[in-house]
Amino acid sequence: MNRVGLERKVLSENDRLAATLRDRFETHNVLCANLISSPGAGKTTLLERTLENLNPHARVAVLTGDIQTENDARRLRRFGFPVRQITTGGTCHLDARMIERGLEEWALDELEMLFIENVGNLVCPSSYDLGEAAKIVVLSVAEGEDKPLKYPSIFFKSELMVLNKVDLLPYVPFDIAAAEENARRVHPGIEIIRVSCARRMGLGAWMAWLGARREKMLNARAAVV
């Protein structure tokens, strides 16, 4: 009983911090995207492809989370954008406090987009609001088409499913129509983009989605102000 009570308290403290972060992102017109997937589904590679496709003057930054190692930050820094690694030391998800600390040395008014790469875990990160405008779930075709039904929370909460590694479709038992139907069964409004980050396929649609999503945020804000 105590455990449930405390979990609620921890989550509501996180929600309070996340609301503050969301305010800050909106005030500074920063689109914040929270990328979530299983280990090895391709979040870091998707970010590598994103950064290499951006105008080098784009005002974009990345916070990348892992339990151990600085590997991902090293991979992502090659593209010249600001990148910080958040090493959780065992914790299975990022929380709003970690994001707040990760942002400490950055001026939000110098950014237009912030990517958060969550810890590789299809379960726990879905419970922690980070103040993001959008959660994005990355699913690899090597994982199987049943995953949206087995891990419904993250598919329900994500605006977009990026279906990665489609170059492997000839070699794996993966029914792509069933995968998309399963995602839509959990979340009828979910958008879906098929990509292969390894083979640089489908990335135009992904870059266009990001641009349109930031426009949408700016327009929504203009309508309010």
Added chain:
Amino acid sequence: MNRVGLERKVLSENDRLAATLRDRFETHNVLCANLISSPGAGKTTLLERTLENLNPHARVAVLTGDIQTENDARRLRRFGFPVRQITTGGTCHLDARMIERGLEEWALDELEMLFIENVGNLVCPSSYDLGEAAKIVVLSVAEGEDKPLKYPSIFFKSELMVLNKVDLLPYVPFDIAAAEENARRVHPGIEIIRVSCARRMGLGAWMAWLGARREKMLNARAAVV
């Protein structure tokens, strides 16, 4: 502060239950293996191949965990062995209490081997002892060779790493020597078996490992009694 204290209390309650389960498994000469991996690394397919390779009179049972759906139990029941699904309803790991309940209708003295398929999650299940004789981590070559360094706890605690989907090696950027070196850097004594469950490769070594592991357990017990 409270949170850490409570987490310890929950874990120590789990440890107490797990110790009771371990006693029961040992008393009845049941080898219990706890399979852990990311979502979609191939735990269920490995179990399908295992059950189809067993003598139909083998006294083997499976407890299979998922957040939602009974899909895995349906897949595994086709082989005629007793299978029960544990649906956690959101919880990111199995715990010893769920195993205790899962076993309620089975007589342990009618079993020689129990497989537990954990929730697909490379992080949280490593913290929960289920009374198993051995944890086994399944890593798919589609996930990348850096995973043992990024998720060290489960590789440190597993006796065996089953490296699955080796049939995909020609199509994915995966350095198999580096993956094995990374696993051994975290856990020098870890055993490694390469398989492709989809193509039925390497399964002889896996079945032999299971047989040898049960022998080892029986011999250790004979030495004590």
